[in-house]
Amino acid sequence: MFFSKETFKLKVIYFDLLKEYGETWSMRRYHEITIKTEPFNPELLSGLLWELNPLGIVELDDSLIVSFDADDGIVANVKTYLQHLTDEKIIDFFSFASEICEEKNWNEEWEKNLKVIKVTNKIVIKPSFRDYSPAPNEIVITIDPKMSFGTGEHQTTKLMLSMCEKYIEQKSKVIDVGTGTGVLAIAAVLLGADSALGIDNDEWCYENALENIAQNKVQSKVKFRLAEIENIAKSDFDILLANIQKDVLLAIADKLAAKITRGGKIILSGLLFTDETDIVDCYTKLNLALIDMLRLDEWISLVFTKL
Numbered sequence: 178m179f180f181s182k183e184t185f186k187l188k189v190i191y192f193d194l195l196k197e198y199g200e201t202w203s204m205r206r207y208h209e210i211t212i213k214t215e216p217f218n219p220e221l222l223s224g225l226l227w228e229l230n231p232l233g234i235v236e237l238d239d240s241l242i243v244s245f246d247a248d249d250g251i252v253a254n255v256k257t258y259l260q261h262l263t264d265e266k267i268i269d270f271f272s273f274a275s276e277i278c279e280e281k282n283w284n285e286e287w288e289k290n291l292k293v294i295k296v297t298n299k300i301v302i303k304p305s306f307r308d309y310s311p312a313p314n315e316i317v318i319t320i321d322p323k324m325s326f327g328t329g330e331h332q333t334t335k336l337m338l339s340m341c342e343k344y345i346e347q348k349s350k351v352i353d354v355g356t357g358t359g360v361l362a363i364a365a366v367l368l369g370a371d372s373a374l375g376i377d378n379d380e381w382c383y384e385n386a387l388e389n390i391a392q393n394k395v396q397s398k399v400k401f402r403l404a405e406i407e408n409i410a411k412s413d414f415d416i417l418l419a420n421i422q423k424d425v426l427l428a429i430a431d432k433l434a435a436k437i438t439r440g441g442k443i444i445l446s447g448l449l450f451t452d453e454t455d456i457v458d459c460y461t462k463l464n465l466a467l468i469d470m471l472r473l474d475e476w477i478s479l480v481f482t483k484l
């Protein structure tokens with residue numbers, strides 16, 4: 178997908194890798210390292226720690242649990258890496274504890290970390306293996322994320338879905354750039370859009386998104402393509418959704434603006450509140466006007482309309 182390792186924001190990361198590694202992978206020995214830092218910025222830390230190729234990362238309230246293949250040198254490597262972050266003043270200090278664990282069922286751990294999430298008063302996201310009885314007028318979206326971003330738990334997904342609920346209109350034609358699990362595209366049609374196209378440049382995301390549209394029975398209205406924005410010829414979308422980090426949103430701003438009709442809207446997230454000025458400066462130079470902003474913790478969503 179469109180997230181770089183440096184800004185990767187996946188929170189539920191004990192994922193199912195059995196497709197790639199086979200059944201024996203789930204029962205082998207591994208290092209489990211618990212890391213605490215001050216300040217504790219889990220999105221930044223997990224993004225940076227992916228450079229060390231962990232098996233998975235789980236975010237807790239005050240720490241990260243990072244798992245690696247059993248390797249005598251990995252603890253020293255993690256310590257060196259964290260010391261580098263301290264030296265560069267990215268963190269003030271750190272502590273960690275390490276243990277070797279055996280016979281972990283990773284598929285089971287992946288499932289344990291996924292729960293029913295009430296995103297708004299109207300939108301609920303649940304994994305396929307959780308039961309949920311919806312209240313009247315609730316929209317329930319079934320998402321099994323595998324390795325894709327978009328479980329509904331992260332603030333940026335919540336912000337995007339809140340904006341979708343506010344701005345998606347009946348008969349809208351929607352494009353979701355960097356679709357991940359496909360949750361935004363699926364939500365768009367369940368909220369009344371006539372069609373939604375989700376694009377991503379990651380094959381895992383593409384395959385996962387196809388599974389999720391089948392689970393939600395929206396194949397007739399939601400389509401996915403393994404593609405970049407420049408590969409999309411159409412430029413008549415009413416709504417463009419993009420939950421991507423700042424550097425990419427800046428780099429492809431002109432391409433995104435070209436895909437919507439006059440009066441159409443671009444809904445963005447994947448942004449920290451400190452990114453607002455740069456994004457607004459860039460997008461308002463493209464015949465777009467900022468019409469809405471929503472903040473959740475340190476994250477924001479911005480809505481522009483084409484003049």
